[in-house]
Amino acid sequence: MTHSPYTILLTNDDGIHSEGLKAAAEALSTLGEVIIAAPRHEYSGSGRSMPADSDGVILQTKWRIGGKTIAAYAVGGAPAQTVIHALYEILPEKPDLVVSGINYGENVGDCVTASGTIGAALQAASLGVRSLAVSVQISDWEKFWRDKKVDFSAAAHFTRYFARLLLQHHLPDDVDILKVDVPETATPHTPWQVVRQAKHPYYVPTIRRNGSLDSPARLGYKVTLRAEDVPPDTDVHTLLFQQLVAVTPLSLDLTSRVPLKAFEQILRGEKKV
Numbered sequence: 001m002t003h004s005p006y007t008i009l010l011t012n013d014d015g016i017h018s019e020g021l022k023a024a025a026e027a028l029s030t031l032g033e034v035i036i037a038a039p040r041h042e043y044s045g046s047g048r049s050m051p052a053d054s055d056g057v058i059l060q061t062k063w064r065i066g067g068k069t070i071a072a073y074a075v076g077g078a079p080a081q082t083v084i085h086a087l088y089e090i091l092p093e094k095p096d097l098v099v100s101g102i103n104y105g106e107n108v109g110d111c112v113t114a115s116g117t118i119g120a121a122l123q124a125a126s127l128g129v130r131s132l133a134v135s136v137q138i139s140d141w142e143k144f145w146r147d148k149k150v151d152f153s154a155a156a157h158f159t160r161y162f163a164r165l166l167l168q169h170h171l172p173d174d175v176d177i178l179k180v181d182v183p184e185t186a187t188p189h190t191p192w193q194v195v196r197q198a199k200h201p202y203y204v205p206t207i208r209r210n211g212s213l214d215s216p217a218r219l220g221y222k223v224t225l226r227a228e229d230v231p232p233d234t235d236v237h238t239l240l241f242q243q244l245v246a247v248t249p250l251s252l253d254l255t256s257r258v259p260l261k262a263f264e265q266i267l268r269g270e271k272k273v
């Protein structure tokens with residue numbers, strides 16, 4: 001019996017029943033052995049959180065994807081916790097790649113650290129596994145909540161495309177995660193472009209409250225941007241206004257890219273900004 005040279009852990013933040021997860025599993029099944037470990041419930045917007053009340057219960061099922069039987073595990077935890085359970089309890093050894101997605105909705109601009117999709121990839125990268133996070137744009141969320149239908153075909157294509165690149169090539173030391181955001185108008189032939197993360201608000205918070213401050217409220221968001229608001233070499237501009245696939249290398253190192261000695265002199269009052 002021959003074994004695939006690659007092992008891929010597939011996870012997400014939308015939960016084990018996500019259609020995006022199934023689309024990614026089918027796309028990745030041609031590259032190697034895919035093992036699925038995803039939160040039992042949706043954990044969108046959870047970042048890299050580690051909720052203390054997660055139960056950690058792991059339930060195993062089998063999926064039939066692309067003519068193959070794939071092991072799938074529903075984990076009682078946030079996306080980052082799910083990755084920990086997968087790497088320490090489910091897989092016998094580290095996988096060659098962790099893929100997080102395909103996420104419902106884009107993860108661009110300053111919302112990146114809030115994303116559970118990115119959080120899962122960050123957690124994997126922190127444990128020494130190269131990671132890919134893929135999201136597909138949704139512009140009409142009201143329509144999405146009505147019919148829950150998303151075309152994942154283009155995003156699945158790019159999931160497989162960039163997963164293969166990561167499996168076959170080494171990345172520079174400061175690239176821990178490859179973030180890929182696919183426009184909803186994309187086809188497999190849509191061009192992709194390497195860009196930086198926009199340092200710009202993308203999902204602007206909204207609050208729905210009927211009554212006084214001690215009454216229940218629901219946080220939401222809206223996207224209100226103009227093309228001139230953001231630089232063209234960013235993920236926001238590339239995805240939203242050019243409708244190209246935005247590919248962004250991310251680093252675990254959140255240190256500001258400034259000369260540290262000069263910055264220290266500013267803090268000590270020895271130098272002015």
